[in-house]
Amino acid sequence: MVRARFRIAIIPVILLFLGLLHLLVQNHYLIRNTISYATRPIWDTADGPRNVIPHYYTEGMVLDTATCALHGWNERETNERNALKVIDAILISSELDLLEIRLNELDSVVDRFFIVESNASFTGLPKETHFRNNRQRFERFKNKIEYHMLPGYPLEAGQTPWVIEAQTRDYMTRLIKGHLTEFPPHVRTLVIMSDVDEIPSEHTISLLKACDFGRSIHLQLRNYLYSFEWFIGFGSWRSSVHMWTKGSYYRHSKSGDYMLADSGWHCSYCFKTIKEYQAKMTGFSHSDRIGGRLNLLEPDRIQNIICKGKDIFGMLPEAYSYADLLAQMSPEPSTSGIGLPLYAITNQDKFRFLLPGGCRREEVLDMDVREKQAEVLAAP
Numbered sequence: 001m002v003r004a005r006f007r008i009a010i011i012p013v014i015l016l017f018l019g020l021l022h023l024l025v026q027n028h029y030l031i032r033n034t035i036s037y038a039t040r041p042i043w044d045t046a047d048g049p050r051n052v053i054p055h056y057y058t059e060g061m062v063l064d065t066a067t068c069a070l071h072g073w074n075e076r077e078t079n080e081r082n083a084l085k086v087i088d089a090i091l092i093s094s095e096l097d098l099l100e101i102r103l104n105e106l107d108s109v110v111d112r113f114f115i116v117e118s119n120a121s122f123t124g125l126p127k128e129t130h131f132r133n134n135r136q137r138f139e140r141f142k143n144k145i146e147y148h149m150l151p152g153y154p155l156e157a158g159q160t161p162w163v164i165e166a167q168t169r170d171y172m173t174r175l176i177k178g179h180l181t182e183f184p185p186h187v188r189t190l191v192i193m194s195d196v197d198e199i200p201s202e203h204t205i206s207l208l209k210a211c212d213f214g215r216s217i218h219l220q221l222r223n224y225l226y227s228f229e230w231f232i233g234f235g236s237w238r239s240s241v242h243m244w245t246k247g248s249y250y251r252h253s254k255s256g257d258y259m260l261a262d263s264g265w266h267c268s269y270c271f272k273t274i275k276e277y278q279a280k281m282t283g284f285s286h287s288d289r290i291g292g293r294l295n296l297l298e299p300d301r302i303q304n305i306i307c308k309g310k311d312i313f314g315m316l317p318e319a320y321s322y323a324d325l326l327a328q329m330s331p332e333p334s335t336s337g338i339g340l341p342l343y344a345i346t347n348q349d350k351f352r353f354l355l356p357g358g359c360r361r362e363e364v365l366d367m368d369v370r371e372k373q374a375e376v377l378a379a380p
Contacts, residue, residue, distance in 0.1 A: 037316035037325075046320045048237035049218045049259040057203050068211035071260075076212045084209060085111045085183050088192045089172050089250055092117045094130045094276050095196045096137065097351065098267060102199045103141050104343035109205040110192070113145045114179070116172050120152020122161035125282060127152075148175060172250040180244070193250055194219070194239035199341065200264040208241050208260075216242040218259035221266040228267065228340050229333050229356040230309040232317075233324065236266035265341060269312060272353050273362045274299045281312065307359040309333065 056070050065075040078084050088110045092099060103113060117131050129149055131138075138145065150171055155164070180189060190208065192200060200219055208217070221236040237259050238252050271277055278297050295301065296313060305312050309331040317328035335356050337345060344351045352358040 034316055037318060040318070041320055041322050041325065044320060046235070048235075048254060049257045051258045052220060053217075053258060053260050055204070055207075055261040055263060057207070061203075063206055063210040067207070071207070071211060071213075073211040073213055076210055081186055083184070083187045084190060085187050086190045086192065086205065086209065087112045087114060087176065087244075089114045089176060090116070090194075090196045091168060091172065092131055092196045093121065093127070094279060095271070096130055096134055097272055097354070098197050098199065098270060099131070100137065101341050101343050101351070102196060103138065105199060105202050105341050106192075106205060107141065107144075109202055109209065111144065112179070112182075113141060114172065114175055115145060115147045116150055116168065116175065117147075118150045118152040118168065120154075121279070121282070122164045122168075123282065124153065124155035124161075124164070127279065146175070146179060169250050169252065173248075176244070176250060189244040191242050191244050191248070191250075192239075193242060193252065195252065197268055197270060198236065198239040198264070198266045200239065200241075201341075204260065204263040205241070213241075213260075214243075214256075214258075215245070216240055216255045218254075218256065219263035220259045220261050221264045222262065222339075224265060224267045224270065225309060225331075226269050226306045227354045227356075227358060228265070228337070228344070229359065230331055231334050232328055232331065234262070239264070239266070267354070270354055271361070274302055277302050277306075277312065277361075303361055306361060 053071060056067070061067065068075045076084070086109060088102075088106055090099070090102070090113065092115055099115075106113075115131060117129055119127060119129050121127050131147065132149055135142075135147070148171075150168060152164070155161070176191060183189065190205075192205065194200065198219075198221055200221075204219065217240065218237050219239040219241065220234055221239055223232050223234060223236040224230055225232050237254075240251075240255055242248055242255070269277065269280065271280070278299075281297060293314075302312065311317060317325060319325035319328055333356065337355060340355075344354055348355060353361065
């Protein structure tokens with residue numbers, strides 16, 4: 001009798017244990033994130049450059065010796081024997097809208113745009129070659145664009161998305177080196193190294209062309225989420241500008257301890273369609289944040305998250321103080337359109353989704369595509 005009662009009592013315990021174990025396995029990334037990010041202000045400090053150079057700009061400002069001196073630099077000597085060219089080197093996935101804004105913002109200060117895309121994501125999922133398939137959209141810039149499609153492939157055993165990302169950046173390095181011969185030997189080359197959604201302002205690049213800032217400098221960008229409605233601070237620093245030398249390489253990491261304040265815009269997850277959000281969530285280097293939670297890809301959920309400015313993976317924000325952590329958990333929408341990219345403002349019908357109050361998105365992902373993504377994510 002006692003044994004029978006024991007067996008009856010132990011069954012719910014075993015079922016409860018198995019249920020908890022299943023939840024831990026399915027949500028292990030989320031649990032680790034919650035513990036890590038909730039305690040981060042205690043044990044961690046912000047990475048990136050420590051020294052922020054004040055950035056001075058106003059409409060009509062002349063870029064001369066006095067302006068350079070205001071930033072702590074000397075005016076750059078440029079003449080026929082000491083010319084300067086600028087290359088903007090860009091990796092693109094699907095962000096054609098941001099690319100269009102970027103090209104128009106920088107066209108007057110950039111001599112060549114190098115664009116690399118792949119037919120597979122960093123996670124090995126097949127993807128559309130968005131730029132190649134829509135090249136006519138950028139016809140106005142065709143004489144400045146050097147485009148390359150880098151064939152992708154499914155991840156091999158033990159290979160991570162970070163390996164594919166590093167290989168892609170290595171390819172860009174070789175591309176830059178191979179095309180420097182286009183310029184005469186006496187020409188020096190500035191290279192902008194940033195992702196397509198990290199957009200330097202035109203006046204920032206004009207300043208760096210006019211003033212001798214040294215070998216390299218990082219750009220502190222205004223950080224936005226989903227659109228220019230959700231400003232989340234000045235934590236974006238990975239964008240940089242380099243005077244290209246023999247030992248230079250294309251990078252998205254810290255290269256020095258100085259950055260120029262308020263130098264542009266970083267608009268993360270700033271897409272027009274729900275389809276692009278789903279593709280980004282499953283295709284970039286941090287796709288493990290899904291952790292098997294396929295409900296995160298539901299269109300209605302994504303739309304709701306965008307309009308509330310919440311984290312699309314349901315995670316805590318990455319913050320290094322509790323004040324920033326609380327602020328990013330309950331963001332306030334911006335009602336200001338001051339200081340945004342000119343092209344986005346003057347083409348408001350096309351880019352309404354990026355402006356304050358324009359949170360509604362278009363389309364959903366086709367069911368067959370969603371099923372394929374689900375199969376990949378569910379695979380061991």
